[in-house]
Amino acid sequence: MNFNINDLVRENVKKLVPYSSARDEFSGEAKIFLDANENSLGSPTTKWYNRYPDPHQQKIKEKLTTIKGVPSKNIFLGNGSDECIDLLFRAFCNPGKDNVIICPPTYGMYEVSAHINDVELRKVPLLENFQLDLVHLETKVDDFTKIIWLCSPNNPTANSLNREDIEIVLNNFPGIVVIDEAYINFSRHRSFVQELAEYPNLVVLQTLSKAWGLAGLRLGMAFAGEEIISIYNKIKPPYNIGQATQEIVLNALDHVEDVNEMIRVLVRERDMMAEQLLSVAVVEQVYPSDANFLLVKVKDARAVYTALLSKGIVVRDRSNVQLCEGCLRITVGSPAENTALVNSLKDFVTTL
Known part of the structure; x- marks a missing residue:
């Protein structure tokens, strides 16, 4: 497979002169900052947030290098993974000309971003076992296919895609292959982050919203070869990650063991809840989860969803999604929340 990043990047992006912020042009130490038209007197509530943040989040990337084993030059940070997704469309997909491929059921923002950017969306549904249909996928690829989006572990099916199938796609598709690993911390499978050197067309997305418990901060991570990361940095907003977010994330990244313990608890609760749900009469199947x-x-x-809602328990009704007919997506909660869910389902059975 011949992969050339210049064959994929939009011409207007190639010619783009990126915005250079005041903090891009300055490096080193200083005491007086009169370069960025900030309010030098501070702000009404704090003295700390009147200054613009580091536009490239170098301190966070340094800590992620230690945690992930990936050089900072291979890391891009976005305002949630959604920004990482949208910027790939902007960088590589010509509106009204190019196309991308998704494999539903999958995360809905790939489709939303395609429509926002006026990019043709081609769908290759997963097989009944929620794995890739490689034969069908091959027939959908043409000279204008720029990105294939893969979610593993997949949302909403919860399973990991077969690694060998993903490798086949990476080895044979000359465009960008995105593997969204938002849930990788809960999986038994290893991340593709360590494969970046082998696959120059690979982008791996991860997030601090799930295992790290920082959904409210909106910080997503994209890992890729240096060429792709440089394009990310070329087209991103100048200060896309706020100062408060950077400070909280820096503190959180010092607590890896705490996060690992939370992961262990959640996985244990997940497995226990799956076993308990199988004993509830209204439950027909619990799919394996990573x-x-x-x-x-x-x-x-729908009736089960409504009954749970009447008891103050909100789950996600996925029954109208292809291959997920009759299904609810249930997040693993705290032990008390999981017990309440199971008991509520048992109570629902008694009302039938």
Whole structure:
């Protein structure tokens, strides 16, 4: 497979002169900053946030290098993974001309971003076992296919895609292959992050929203070869990650063992909840999970959803999604929350 990044990047992006912020042009130490038109008197509530943040989040990347084993030059940080997704469309997909491929059921923002950017979306549904249909996938690829989006562990099916199938795609598709690993911390499978040197067309997405418990901060991570990361940095907003977010994330990254313990608890709760749900009459199937949620097939999904809601328990009704008919997506909660969920389902059975 011949991969050339210059064959994929949009011409307007190649010619783009990126915005140079005041903090891009300065490096080193200083005491007086009169370069960025900030309010030098501070702000009404704090003296700390009147200055613009580091536009490239170098301190965070340095810590991630230690945790992930990836050089900072191979890391891009976005305002949530959604920004990482959107920027790939902007960089590589010509509106009204190029196309991308998704494999539903999968994360909905790939489709939303395609429509926002006026990029043709081609769908290759997963097989009944929620694995890639490689034969069908091959027929959908043409000279204008720029990106293939793969989610593993997949949302909403919770399973990991077969590694060998992903490798076949990486080895044979001359465009960008994105592997969204938002739930990788809960999986038994190893991340593709360590394969960046082998696959120059690979982008791996991860997030601090799930295992790290920082969904409210909106910080996503993209790992890729230096060429792709340089394009990310070329087109991103100048200060896309705020100062407060950077400070909280820097502190959180010092607590890897705490996060690992939370992962152990959630995985244990996930497995216990799956076993308990199988004993509930209204539950027809609990699918295997490599994530922090379960896909559960129930009798009359909408009625079950409504009954849970009446007790103050909110789950996700996925019964109208292809291959997920009759299914609810249930996030693994705290032990008390999981017990309440199971008991509520048992109570629902008694009302049938």
